[in-house]
Amino acid sequence: MRLGVVAVSTLAWRNLWRNYRRTMIMLLAISVGVWAMIFMTAVLRGMVDNMVTQALDTLPGYVQIHAPNYLDDPSVTHSLPAPDPSLLQVLGDPLVAAWTSRVKVPAMISSEYENRGVTLIGVDPEGEQALGFDIHDITQGRFLVGANDRGLVIGRKLLQRLDTRLGKRIVIMSQDPGNSIADRGFRIVGVFRADLESREENIVYAGRSVVQTMLGMGSEVSEIAVRGHDYRHPQVLADKIQAETDARVSSWLELDPYLSTMMRVMDGFVLVWMVVVFLALSFGLVNTLMMAVFERIREIGLMQALGMRPSAIVYQFLLESLLLLLLGLLAGNLLAVTTIYVLRDGIDLSGVAQGLEMMGAASVMYPVLQWPDLVLANVVVIVLGIATSLLPAWRAARYLPVEAIARTS
């Protein structure tokens, strides 16, 4: 089918600029729409990123290794041997940024006045810091030094609840693998803060070797936590480690189903958002094209009378619309990428939205541009834009040449 591509393209381009004002308004609308699609998506991605990273800091470890039954019953009986050479080798893989092993058991903590149930974590302090524990969260005293440190670090809230102070002694009780009670006295050497109050209330840190000795579990551990480089794709790392061990390897996507669901819902939400913005645009687009068709009925008739096929008329209007969309996309993309670049150091909302912090969201938002989102926005605009233009274009080609020309007199 010969359409006279050059002829049609020239016409489409000239016609586009015929109503300069209308075209400029439409271009403005499209670029603002595209900007909204890309920029708002980047802000959303940034917010979710922030929530996930914060949550991962409390989980720590994108991937965790446990004894097969530990997740169902996190007791000391379900423990793992310390990493063997083959596991150590995979933990040296470039995909791994850092790893550490922990003992993690339910325990009872008692001060002179109060008893409370907590989760006792026996840690290697350097490993924890490599995995994300922030030393600045220590508000009083110090963090542990080495796995043999005999001190105890507890949360601010727990300190209050137990009605005790830094430097005081407290007692921790738990079960050993033989189901007997194991207990030990500790001195509180440090107090930490956390974004979540429940962490301040429930987590206590002790040296790993000290806890292992107290519980009589030798060199066994409850959990090995591994940090990778990209939290979005922990499964590759998990699979790689799983190949080397019989223990149960889980990524954070499994460990925190709430967060992983949110991540997945985000992708759908981004698409919906883009389509909604486009729908708002599409009214303007259809209107513009319809007006162009009605204004040019006589020309359309003339072109058909001169031997241009109806399909070429459709093609001409689609091309005109495509040119408009491409120009709008170009401007919109530039605008969005520039805004995101300029705001890369964060948008400080603390002034306008004090409530955000209380909701657990950060008051500084970092827009995060993901290329697939940018591509998606462009694809949405082009595909839906062309689809929307089909109706006006088809209307244009339906006139009988004589009806169209007859509108002269």
Place this chain on the structure above:
Amino acid sequence: MAAISCVDLCKYYQQGDAVIKGLDHVSLEIEQGSFVCLSGPSGSGKTTLLNAIGGLDKLDSGKISIDGERVDQLGKAALADLRLHSIGFVFQAYNLIPVLSARENVEFVMQVQGVSASERKQRAFRILAEVGLQGMEDRRPAQLSGGQQQRVAVARAIVSQPKLVLADEPTANLDSASLEKLMARFRELNKLHRITFLIATHDERVMSWAERRIGMEDGRVIHDALQAPV
């Protein structure tokens, strides 16, 4: 076989209670290479007949063939192709695409036909000079007078040397000298390339060039005779 054959063409317009007869049982044959004038008072059906022959309009009844091909049975795309390759049109009023310059309007048909850019350009310049529009090639229609626009349309109709030229009042806005020059050029093309011309006109001077005159009134052919052209 006749170049154009019309059998019993009817085209009626309903105007309130009245029926206007655009074409009322028109039958005629036009031989390839003839030079024919269509005359008649305003509203007699000349434009309607030319549009019907060019396949621009739907008829109520009748058969039209061009070179034996039934125009009234062709689809829109096939009709477009037929017009593109075999028919040159000059319309009575609205002729030019406003966003294209005079030269681009002339090139338009060749462009759709797929003629190469250099040849198009050369042919367009030559034909525009022939109709007296040298130096106005780059003007848009809005920057041309009625007569100049008409001549651009004529140039476009003949530039590809189609088999058939359907011209509706091609001289309406022309002075006598331009008119005579244009008719002479038509006649030359007609003789040289056996292009069939069917020209609707009110103008006696144009009619005097024809070798056959068809007179219409109220949608009917009332007169059809050969004559000796000047």
